[in-house]
Amino acid sequence: EVQLVQSGAEVKKPGESLRISCKGSGYSFTNFWIAWVRQMPGKGLEWMGIIYPGDSETRYSPSFQGHITMSADKSISTAYLQWSSVEASDTAMYFCARRQYLRVSWYDYYYMDVWGKGTTVTVSS
Amino acid sequence: DIQMTQSPSSLSASVGDRVTITCRASHSISSYLNWYQQKPGKAPRLLIYAASSLQSGVPSRFSGSGSGTDFTLTISSLQPEDFATYYCQQSSNTPPYTFGQGTKLEIK
Numbered sequence: 479e480v481q482l483v484q485s486g487a488e489v490k491k492p493g494e495s496l497r498i499s500c501k502g503s504g505y506s507f508t509n510f511w512i513a514w515v516r517q518m519p520g521k522g523l524e525w526m527g528i529i530y531p532g533d534s535e536t537r538y539s540p541s542f543q544g545h546i547t548m549s550a551d552k553s554i555s556t557a558y559l560q561w562s563s564v565e566a567s568d569t570a571m572y573f574c575a576r577r578q579y580l581r582v583s584w585y586d587y588y589y590m591d592v593w594g595k596g597t598t599v600t601v602s603s
Numbered sequence: 604d605i606q607m608t609q610s611p612s613s614l615s616a617s618v619g620d621r622v623t624i625t626c627r628a629s630h631s632i633s634s635y636l637n638w639y640q641q642k643p644g645k646a647p648r649l650l651i652y653a654a655s656s657l658q659s660g661v662p663s664r665f666s667g668s669g670s671g672t673d674f675t676l677t678i679s680s681l682q683p684e685d686f687a688t689y690y691c692q693q694s695s696n697t698p699p700y701t702f703g704q705g706t707k708l709e710i711k
Contacts, residue, residue, distance in 0.1 A: 513700070515647075522705040523639075523647065523690055528698055539699035540604065573646055580653065588694040589637040589652035596646055 480504040482512075482574050482594035489600045490564050497560035498597045500574030507555035508532040511577040513590055514548060514559050518570045528577060529557055564601045571596045605630050605693050609703035615711040620681045624706045626674045626691035635695040638667055638676045641705075642687045650689075651676065686710050 485499040500512060514526040527538040531550040538546070550557045557574060575590035606629040616622050626636065634654040639647040649658045651667035654674060664679040678685055691703040 522688075523641075523692075523702040525692070525699045525701055537698045541699075575647075578652075582653070585633070585653075587635065587653040588700065589649060590639075590647070590692075591649050591652075591658065593646035593648070 480576075480592050482576060482592055484572075484574060484594035484597045487598040487600070489602070491603055492565055492601055493563050494601075495560070495562050496564050496568075496599065497558050498572060498599065500557045500559075500594050502531075502555045502557075502576070505576075508552045510579075512550070512557040513575045513577055514546075514557075515573045515575060515590075516542075516570045517573065517596075523573075526559075526572075531555070531557060564599070566601050566603075568599060569601050571598050573597075604699055605632060605695060605701055607691055607693055607701050607703040609689075609691055609706050611706060612704065613707040613709065615709050616681055617711045618681050618683055622678045622681055622708065624676045624689055624691075624708075626669075626676070626703050628672045628674075628693055628695075630695075631671045632693045632695035634670050635693055636667070636669065636674045637692045637694060638665075639690045639692065640685075640687045641690065647690065681708075683710075 483501045511528045513528045516524045526542045529536045529548040531552045547560045573596045574594045576592040578591040580587040608627045610625045636654045638651040641647045655667045688705045688707045694700045
């Protein structure tokens with residue numbers, strides 16, 4: 479079964495560092511990009527960025543660039559999302575998702591076909 | 604970045620109704636449009652990709668259409684399990700792959 483398993487809920491104080499994880503199984507982890515998506519309480523989905531575990535190439539949304547770091551350890555099929563200093567505004571659910579790729583004629587289609595269950599992050603003093 | 608706008612933001616309907624949700628892109632995105640369903644406390648679920656292709660395992664009452672800037676998601680006959688929030692997402696060119704703000708489908 480193809481799945482992404484995310485790490486458990488985190489409670490942090492402002493200014494602390496944090497790293498959450500997303501472990502893939504049931505497929506070739508190094509061949510698919512992994513995206514991270516934020517959902518603040520009661521709000522919609524926000525696309526944060528994407529990483530290719532094969533070579534750790536990353537692409538960040540401008541809204542999140544400089545505040546987060548994405549990384550991956552292909553030896554253990556795990557992607558990471560980390561903060562050097564969390565803020566109260568980082569309180570949210572974070573999802574990882576596999577980016578699927580389909581080529582039809584000259585067109586390259588991308589979509590998120592497998593999702594982790596999410597990691598809840600709470601930042602409070 | 605490309606902006607995605609969904610309408611309506613919320614919608615009340617009854618079991619058996621035909622429902623249509625609209626998504627508009629700020630620039631043409633050809634058919635690079637996906638639809639997801641999310642239930643409270645759960646991860647999103649892919650319904651439609653490439654504007655009109657049904658993801659494996661998704662009931663055929665869901666369908667997508669459109670190209671360029673205007674897209675629709677249609678549920679032909681609402682079932683109780685369809686009450687959820689629906690998001691469109693563009694995946695044109697390079698990231699970011701922005702989402703619409705969501706449409707909450709509620710029971711009338």
